[in-house]
Amino acid sequence: MKRKGFLFLFLLGGGLWLQAQTIALLKYRGGGDWYANPTSLTNLIAFCNTNLDMSLNPNYETVEVGSVDLYRYPFIHMTGHGNVVFSEDELANLRNYLIGGGFLHIDDNYGMSPFIRPQLKALFPELELVELPYNHPIFNQKYQFRNGLPKIHEHDNKPPQAFGLIWEGRLVCLFTYECDLGDGWEDYEVHKDSQEIRTKALQMGANILQYVFTQ
Numbered sequence: 001m002k003r004k005g006f007l008f009l010f011l012l013g014g015g016l017w018l019q020a021q022t023i024a025l026l027k028y029r030g031g032g033d034w035y036a037n038p039t040s041l042t043n044l045i046a047f048c049n050t051n052l053d054m055s056l057n058p059n060y061e062t063v064e065v066g067s068v069d070l071y072r073y074p075f076i077h078m079t080g081h082g083n084v085v086f087s088e089d090e091l092a093n094l095r096n097y098l099i100g101g102g103f104l105h106i107d108d109n110y111g112m113s114p115f116i117r118p119q120l121k122a123l124f125p126e127l128e129l130v131e132l133p134y135n136h137p138i139f140n141q142k143y144q145f146r147n148g149l150p151k152i153h154e155h156d157n158k159p160p161q162a163f164g165l166i167w168e169g170r171l172v173c174l175f176t177y178e179c180d181l182g183d184g185w186e187d188y189e190v191h192k193d194s195q196e197i198r199t200k201a202l203q204m205g206a207n208i209l210q211y212v213f214t215q
């Protein structure tokens with residue numbers, strides 16, 4: 001019943017833009033710091049409400065992978081630096097959420113990649129992570145990113161990459177890698193990034209939310 005309720009709300013067309021909607025941060029097990037970047041979602045929400053005329057709840061929620069509350073949120077954000085472990089029940093819950101219309105954005109905050117990739121394979125064993133081309137709609141919402149993801153922080157001298165899991169033609173999971181996108185959403189005092197870098201990060205984040213809420 002909760003899943004059907006989520007689907008009904010999610011498929012209301014423009015309704016998600018007309019009433020306050022809440023996005024959530026994913027809490028997971030394994031020891032990774034799921035709580036990293038505590039100011040990032042608050043700032044992204046404020047940016048979207050101001051610049052995209054969205055009506056997002058200014059306060060995000062925290063939701064556990066195996067919780068039925070997952071279905072209350074059309075957009076789930078996940079971040080961290082370390083280990084990630086999903087149980088079989090959590091995998092089933094997250095899979096049903098994504099197949100049913102939900103969206104998961106995973107932002108590797110440097111160090112998560114070797115742990116999250118096996119979990120994503122367990123989540124959708126029949127799918128492969130595919131790199132999104134620069135002409136993908138997610139890079140071409142209100143803000144144009146003709147070269148894909150912006151580079152926010154440098155670690156290993158690698159280009160930023162956006163990977164996706166695509167279920168029956170729909171992007172259900174976005175994995176941003178070597179980008180540190182969420183760092184760029186944080187308060188200036190945290191990383192002291194330039195205004196140009198922070199603006200690019202917020203614009204890319206806004207594109208992700210606009211894509212999710214209009215597809």
